[in-house]
Amino acid sequence: MIGPRQIVRMLHIIRVLLKHGLDEFAEDKRMRRTTRALRVLLLVNSRAAASTHTRGRRVREALQELGPIFVKFGQTLSTRRDLLPRDVADELARLQDEVPPFSSSEARAKLEAIYRRPLEDVFRRFDDEPLAAASIAQVHGAQLVGGEEVIVKVLRPGVAAQIRRDLDLMFGIARVMVRIWAEARRLRPIEVVSEYEKVILDELDLMREAAAASQLRKNFESSPLLYIPSVHWDYCRPGVLVTERIRGVPIGDTAELNRNGVDMALLAARGVEIFFTQVFRHNFFHADMHPGNIFVDAGDPADPRYIAVDFGIVGSLDPRDQQYLAENFLAFFKRDYQRVARLHINSGWVPRETRLDELESAFRTVCEPIFNRPLSEISFGQFLVRLFTVARRFGMEIQPQLILLQKTLLNIEGLGRELYPALDLWETAQPILEQWMNDRVSGRAVISRLREQLPEVGETLQEFPQVVHALLQRASEGELEISVSAPGIDQMRRENLEIARRRQSDLAGAAMLIAAAVLVGLEASPPWMGWLLGAGGLVLLFRPRR
Numbered sequence: 001m002i003g004p005r006q007i008v009r010m011l012h013i014i015r016v017l018l019k020h021g022l023d024e025f026a027e028d029k030r031m032r033r034t035t036r037a038l039r040v041l042l043l044v045n046s047r048a049a050a051s052t053h054t055r056g057r058r059v060r061e062a063l064q065e066l067g068p069i070f071v072k073f074g075q076t077l078s079t080r081r082d083l084l085p086r087d088v089a090d091e092l093a094r095l096q097d098e099v100p101p102f103s104s105s106e107a108r109a110k111l112e113a114i115y116r117r118p119l120e121d122v123f124r125r126f127d128d129e130p131l132a133a134a135s136i137a138q139v140h141g142a143q144l145v146g147g148e149e150v151i152v153k154v155l156r157p158g159v160a161a162q163i164r165r166d167l168d169l170m171f172g173i174a175r176v177m178v179r180i181w182a183e184a185r186r187l188r189p190i191e192v193v194s195e196y197e198k199v200i201l202d203e204l205d206l207m208r209e210a211a212a213a214s215q216l217r218k219n220f221e222s223s224p225l226l227y228i229p230s231v232h233w234d235y236c237r238p239g240v241l242v243t244e245r246i247r248g249v250p251i252g253d254t255a256e257l258n259r260n261g262v263d264m265a266l267l268a269a270r271g272v273e274i275f276f277t278q279v280f281r282h283n284f285f286h287a288d289m290h291p292g293n294i295f296v297d298a299g300d301p302a303d304p305r306y307i308a309v310d311f312g313i314v315g316s317l318d319p320r321d322q323q324y325l326a327e328n329f330l331a332f333f334k335r336d337y338q339r340v341a342r343l344h345i346n347s348g349w350v351p352r353e354t355r356l357d358e359l360e361s362a363f364r365t366v367c368e369p370i371f372n373r374p375l376s377e378i379s380f381g382q383f384l385v386r387l388f389t390v391a392r393r394f395g396m397e398i399q400p401q402l403i404l405l406q407k408t409l410l411n412i413e414g415l416g417r418e419l420y421p422a423l424d425l426w427e428t429a430q431p432i433l434e435q436w437m438n439d440r441v442s443g444r445a446v447i448s449r450l451r452e453q454l455p456e457v458g459e460t461l462q463e464f465p466q467v468v469h470a471l472l473q474r475a476s477e478g479e480l481e482i483s484v485s486a487p488g489i490d491q492m493r494r495e496n497l498e499i500a501r502r503r504q505s506d507l508a509g510a511a512m513l514i515a516a517a518v519l520v521g522l523e524a525s526p527p528w529m530g531w532l533l534g535a536g537g538l539v540l541l542f543r544p545r546r
Contacts, residue, residue: 006172009165011042013066018044020062024055056091063092064099068159069166069200071095071135075290093252096292101138104128107154114237122235126152134292135159136203136312141245150232151309153206153241160204167197195403199287203312206241212311213243219282225274226306227297248295248307254419261301268420272428274306275412279317279405280326280436287408288313291415315404320347323440325402326433333430337363350396359394 017023023035038044053061063074077084078092108119108126115122127141131151139153174189202208210231217228227246235242249256257264278285286293286308295307317325324347331339341359344350350359416423 003172005165006169009169010173014038015042015044016062016065018042020053020058020065022058022062054087054091056085056087056089059088060091060094063095067162067166068135068156069163069170071099072200075135075292078290093291096134096252096290099133099135101130101133102156104130104140106157107138107140110154110157111152111240114239123152132292134310136163137206142242144232144235148232149245150235150242151229151245152235153209153243155204155206155239163200163204167193167200170196192403199313199404205238206312207236207238209310209312210236210241210243212314215284216278216286216308216311216314219278219284224303224305225270225277226308228308228311243309246295246307246309249298250291251294251296251306251415251419252291257296257298257304257419260298262296262298262304263302264420265422266302267296267304267306268416268423269428270304270306271412271416271419272423272425273432275409276429276432280322280433283316283319283322285315285405285408286311286313287315287404289408289411289415291418294415313404315408317402317405321402325405326437329429330433330437332367333426333433335367337361337367344396350394354394362393 018035018039023039060074063070074092074095078089078095084092107130108128111122111126112119119126123142124145124147125143130138130140132139135156136159137153137155139151142150142152144150170193171190174193178190210233213228213231216226217230220226220228229244229246232242232244249260249262251257254264257267275285275289288310289308293308293310295309297305297307324343328340328343331337331343338356338360340363341356344359345352345354345356413423413425416425
C-alpha cells in the first residue's frame with residue numbers, strides 16, 4: 001500500500017503540476033472542480049505562471065522540477081510530434097539534452113572522488129562547460145593524456161535516491177490499482193513498474209552502458225547504416241563513462257540537414273532499417289533513440305549514416321516473443337487477420353478459450369480502414385493504440401517485456417516522420433522481416449543452431465545411460481511415479497473427481513434416508529412415510545451418472 005512518504009510525494013507532485021498551471025489540461029467538469037479544490041487545499045496560486053509562460057514551457061518546467069523519471073517521460077513524448085500540440089512538442093524536445101546542468105565544481109569533485117586523484121592527472125584537458133545535460137547525467141568534453149578527444153559522462157549527484165523515491169511511489173500506486181480496479185489485472189501495473197525499475201536502475205550503472213556500447217559497435221562494425229563511438233575502458237567506472245568524441249549534425253536539426261543536401265527519404269528509411277535489424281537480426285537494440293541521442297554523418301549527403309550515443313537503455317527479446325512478433329508483423333503486412341488472431345491465442349496474449357473468428361473479425365475491423373488510407377497518413381503509433389483498445393475486449397493482457405520495444409518503435413516512427421513525412425514504415429520493414437524469417441528456416445541456420453547446441457546434446461547423451469539406470473532402479477524398488485499433464489487430461493481428471501465427489505455425497509444421502517426409513521418403521525409411524533424415505537434412498541443409490 002501507499003505509505004506516508006509516498007502520500008507526501010504524491011501531494012508534492014500535485015502541487016507542482018498546479019503551480020505550473022497544468023490543471024488547464026483538465027477537460028472534464030468534475031476534474032476541473034477537483035483541481036480547484038486541490039488548489040485551495042494546497043495553497044497554490046497558478047495564475048502568475050499561467051500569465052507569464054507559454055503552455056509548453058510550463059509543461060517542461062514542471063517535469064524538470066519533478067525529477068528524472070518525469071523528464072524521461074517528457075523525452076518519450078517529445079518524439080511523437082504527430083500526437084502533441086506543436087508548442088508542447090518543441091518545449092519537450094529541450095528535455096533531450098537541455099536539462100539545467102549541475103555545476104562544474106560538483107562534476108570535478110565527483111570525478112576526483114571516483115578516480116581518487118586530481119583530475120589533471122587523469123585528463124590533459126577537461127571542459128568545465130558541459131556539452132549537454134540530461135535527466136540522469138551530463139557530458140563534458142575532455143582530452144586524454146595521449147591526445148584523443150573524448151566525451152566524459154558523469155551521473156548527477158543524488159539521482160539514485162530521487163529515482164528510488166519515485167519508483168516506491170509508482171509501486172504503491174500500482175498496488176492500489178490492483179486492489180480497487182478490476183481492469184488492473186489485465187494491465188498488470190505491478191509487472192509494468194517492475195520492468196521499468198530494471199531499465200531505469202540499469203541506466204545508473206555506466207559500466208553496463210559501456211558494455212552495451214561495445215556490443216552495438218561490434219554488431220554494426222563496418223556498417224553503412226550506423227556508427228557507434230569506441231569506449232575507453234581504462235577510464236570507465238560505474239559512475240563515469242568515457243567514449244570517443246563524435247562529430248555530426250543533430251538529427252533534430254532538419255534545417256541543417258536540408259542545407260547539406262542530405263537524402264531525407266533514405267535517412268528516414270535507414271532509421272527504420274536500423275531498428276528492425278537490431279531487434280530481429282541482432283536481438284539487441286538501442287532503446288532510447290530520441291533526437292538528443294542521434295546524430296548524422298552528412299559527409300556524403302547521398303549516403304548519410306547515423307551516429308548513436310547514450311546506451312543506458314538497451315533491450316533484447318525472448319526468442320519466442322521475437323518469433324511471434326515477426327510473424328505478427330508479417331501477417332499484418334499481408335492482411336492475414338486469421339493468422340494474427342491465431343498467433344495471439346497461441347502466444348497466450350489473449351485467453352486460449354477466445355473464439356478465433358471473433359478475434360479475427362475484430363482485427364480486420366481495426367486494420368482495414370488504416371490500410372486503405374494513403375501510406376503517408378498511416379501512423380503506427382495510432383494503429384497500436386487502436387489495436388490494443390480492441391484486444392482489451394478479449395482480455396488481452398499487457399506484456400511488460402514488450403513495453404520497451406513498443407516505446408522504441410514509436411520513437412523511431414516519430415523520428416522518421418519528422419525527417420520524411422511520407423515515410424512508409426511497412427514497406428521498409430517487410431523485406432527485413434521476410435529475410436529474417438527465411439534465414440531462420442534455411443539449412444545453414446538449422447546447421448548453425450545444431451552446432452551451437454551440440455555441446456549440450458553431447459553432455460545429455462553422456463548422462464543418458466545413468467538416467468535410464470536410475471529410472472529402472474527406482475521402478476524395481478516401486479518408487480517410480482509417472483505423472484501425465486495436458487489440458488485435456490487435466491479437465492478429465494477434474495470431471496472424474498467431481499463425479500466421485502457427487503457419488504460419495506449420494507451414497508451418504510442414500511444411507512441417511514434408508515436409516516431414517518428403518519427408524520420410522522421401528523417407531524410404528526404411518527408406513528407410507530418409511531416407504532417414501534426408503535424410495536428416496538434407493539433413487540440416490542442407483543441414479544445414473546455422467
